[in-house]
Amino acid sequence: xxxxxxxxxxxxxxxxxxxxxxxxxxxxxxxxxxxxxxxxxxxxxxxxxxxxxxxxxxxxxxxxxxxxxxxxxxxxxxxxxxxxxxxxxxxxxxxxxxxxxxxxxxxxxxxxxxxxxxxxxxxxxxxxxxxxxxxxxxxxxxxxxxxxxxxxxxxxxxxxxxxxxxxxxxxxxxxxxxxxx
Numbered sequence: 001x002x003x004x005x006x007x008x009x010x011x012x013x014x015x016x017x018x019x020x021x022x023x024x025x026x027x028x029x030x031x032x033x034x035x036x037x038x039x040x041x042x043x044x045x046x047x048x049x050x051x052x053x054x055x056x057x058x059x060x061x062x063x064x065x066x067x068x069x070x071x072x073x074x075x076x077x078x079x080x081x082x083x084x085x086x087x088x089x090x091x092x093x094x095x096x097x098x099x100x101x102x103x104x105x106x107x108x109x110x111x112x113x114x115x116x117x118x119x120x121x122x123x124x125x126x127x128x129x130x131x132x133x134x135x136x137x138x139x140x141x142x143x144x145x146x147x148x149x150x151x152x153x154x155x156x157x158x159x160x161x162x163x164x165x166x167x168x169x170x171x172x173x174x175x176x177x178x179x180x181x
Contacts, residue, residue: 006165007179009155012146014171019129019157022146023051027058027105028129029144030097033151036093037123039063044070046086047101050158051129051146064089068115070108071181085141087119095123101158102130102149106138129170130154135149153179 024051039059044053045067056065069085096116102108110124116124127144134151155161156168161179 005167008161008165008174009172010175012170012172013149013154016159017147019170020054023054023129024058024071026144027055027060027147030055030127031060033060034059034097036094038093040089040091040094040096041065041099042068042091042096042116043099043101044108046157047160048099050097050166051101053157055127058113068090068112070112072108075176083106083115083144086115091116092120093122093157096121096125097144098124098126100126100128102131102132102154103128103140103142104135106136106140109140110138130159 021080026096039064040058041052042065043049052065066087066089067085068083068087070081071084072081096110098112098116100109103126113124113126124142126141128142129146130149131142131145131147132149132151152173153161154171154173156166156171158166159171160166161174
């Protein structure tokens with residue numbers, strides 16, 4: 001295992017070369033599909049920041065970026081998502097690509113999509129680096145997907161556990177005992 005990875009990680013699932021290669025492929029597809037459009041990339045802080053930065057550099061088109069922040073709120077058995085930072089720019093009439101680090105249950109993505117639709121974009125699509133369909137509760141329309149992943153707790157490349165491990169260069173799964181600690 002890479003010496004930068006802590007003992008809490010059991011194995012690297014995607015190394016930095018695989019991530020770079022796939023992000024480049026996604027950037028080429030997005031460049032082709034959004035040619036001539038007013039492209040806006042939006043991500044949810046903080047996890048999506050790493051993927052957004054690399055993806056934006058892989059897209060050979062003029063584009064703008066903006067950020068949202070949301071926070072889960074758990075009341076009783078169900079959880080809801082609430083907005084903690086809204087967009088800074090108007091996206092009305094623009095072609096918006098929501099850039100997600102991971103889609104698992106789909107609840108947060110559906111909430112964010114409803115927020116973005118309220119701003120009246122001309123087009124609204126989702127690009128996720130990681131899709132974990134085993135955890136899906138809500139149907140999510142994913143237009144661009146980097147990798148389909150197993151139902152494991154993942155860290156690195158923006159993904160974290162209690163704010164730690166975001167800066168790891170690859171994506172690794174955590175040992176069960178590290179997640180439960």
